[in-house]
Amino acid sequence: MSEAATIDALLAWASDELAAAGVASARGDAAHLIGHVLELGRGEVEAKAITAMRVPADRVAEVVTLVDRRARREPLQHILGVAAFRGLTLAVGPGVFVPRPETEIVAQYAIDALRARPTVEPLAVDLGSGSGALALALATEVPNARVVAVEKTPEAVPWTRRNVERLGAGRVSVVVADLADALPELAGSVDVVVSNPPYVPERALPRDPEVRLFDPPEALYSGTDGLDAMRAVAATAHRLLVPGGTLVVEHGEEQGSAVRRILAEAGLRASATHPDLLGRDRATTAAR
Numbered sequence: 001m002s003e004a005a006t007i008d009a010l011l012a013w014a015s016d017e018l019a020a021a022g023v024a025s026a027r028g029d030a031a032h033l034i035g036h037v038l039e040l041g042r043g044e045v046e047a048k049a050i051t052a053m054r055v056p057a058d059r060v061a062e063v064v065t066l067v068d069r070r071a072r073r074e075p076l077q078h079i080l081g082v083a084a085f086r087g088l089t090l091a092v093g094p095g096v097f098v099p100r101p102e103t104e105i106v107a108q109y110a111i112d113a114l115r116a117r118p119t120v121e122p123l124a125v126d127l128g129s130g131s132g133a134l135a136l137a138l139a140t141e142v143p144n145a146r147v148v149a150v151e152k153t154p155e156a157v158p159w160t161r162r163n164v165e166r167l168g169a170g171r172v173s174v175v176v177a178d179l180a181d182a183l184p185e186l187a188g189s190v191d192v193v194v195s196n197p198p199y200v201p202e203r204a205l206p207r208d209p210e211v212r213l214f215d216p217p218e219a220l221y222s223g224t225d226g227l228d229a230m231r232a233v234a235a236t237a238h239r240l241l242v243p244g245g246t247l248v249v250e251h252g253e254e255q256g257s258a259v260r261r262i263l264a265e266a267g268l269r270a271s272a273t274h275p276d277l278l279g280r281d282r283a284t285t286a287a288r
């Protein structure tokens with residue numbers, strides 16, 4: 001595809017290219033990429049596909065470049081430069097984990113726990129904050145809360161800062177630290193700790209190239225059983241939480257019972273694993 005073309009021809013070509021490259025959401029991604037170049041929403045592209053609106057050759061060339069990148073399985077969010085998370089539009093790119101839809105439910109458990117705290121200005125901590133997705137969901141959806149976003153990986157920290165500066169409304173602070181020994185000054189004073197730590201076993205390579213090749217290894221892998229970071233999260237949560245405070249963690253769907261054991265061994269109580277909308281065990285809560 002190298003000359004001016006109608007949107008529907010471009011959409012058909014791009015969808016075929018992405019489908020041939022094994023992209024599951026080929027047509028939707030094609031519409032997003034065309035919309036990105038033409039400054040149209042995905043829905044508008046699909047609506048205009050039934051018209052014969054022509055795209056000039058230079059714009060077609062831009063679309064071709066983006067489709068080539070996506071066909072090499074670069075994540076759509078890296079190409080667009082943004083990822084949606086609950087109501088937020090977060091800046092993402094190389095070096096930071098792309099926030100996932102399943103983490104939106106983890107955020108909901110943390111939001112509910114934070115709203116239920118009987119304090120005027122409850123305090124939450126997000127361990128391993130990455131793009132700041134969880135920290136910013138808490139700060140924007142619980143407007144009386146203060147939130148600390150902890151991140152250690154040097155390539156991820158600029159993304160945390162960038163999103164917090166834009167969207168944190170002055171109520172989120174970023175602390176560069178290892179989650180294992182972060183925030184000694186807050187011991188016993190945190191209402192909610194939330195974490196989506198790395199939880200993939202070191203030898204289990206993710207199937208999707210987008211994850212295997214583009215998500216930072218620090219965001220994925222954690223020891224032989226995948227739960228080294230979870231053990232550190234449990235110990236830190238026990239140290240930071242006020243009595244009655246809540247820990248919310250995301251984990252792999254086979255890890256619920258192992259995670260509950262880790263939380264109990266760290267001294268947390270009443271741990272419970274919650275299935276997501278597809279019935280998969282992806283979130284566990286516990287109390288201090």
Ligand SMILES: C[S@@+](CC[C@H](N)C(=O)[O-])C[C@H]1O[C@@H](n2cnc3c(N)ncnc32)[C@H](O)[C@@H]1O
Pocket residue numbers: 097098099100103127128129130131132133134150151152153156177178179180195196197198218219220229
């Ligand atoms: C799975 S990602 C989650 C990012 C974000 N919270 C989300 O839900 O989209 C895990 C994050 O933890 C960070 N991380 C890994 N080990 C850490 C450690 N020891 N201390 C602090 N952050 C860590 C990684 O750099 C990565 O940003």
